[in-house]
Amino acid sequence: MASWRADAACADTDAELMFSTAADQQLIKRICRRCPVATECLIESLENQIQYGVWGGLTERERRVLLRKHPNRSSWRSLLQANSTTALV
DSSP: OOGGGGGOTTTTSOHHHHTSOHHHHHHHHHHHHTOTTHHHHHHHHHHTTOOSSOBTTBOHHHHHHHHHHSTTOSOOHHHHHHSOHHHHO
C-alpha cells in the first residue's frame, strides 16, 4: 500500500462511494480539494492507468482527457506539482 494513503482525506470514506454515481463523485471531489495528498493520489492513478473512480480529485473521464493530452508522459510528478490540476484538464 502506498504510504500516502494513510494521510488521504478519504481514508475513512466508504470505498464504494469512490466508484459510484456522478453525484457521489462530486462529493468525493470536494473531499479531494482539502486532501493533503491529492497530488500523490492522482500520480498513482495516472502512472498505473487506473480507469475507475475519483483519484486525486479527477473522475475517470477527466483523467482520460489528461492522458490523451499527454500521451507520451511516463512521469506525472513534475507536471502536476508545477500546475493546478484544473488547469491541466
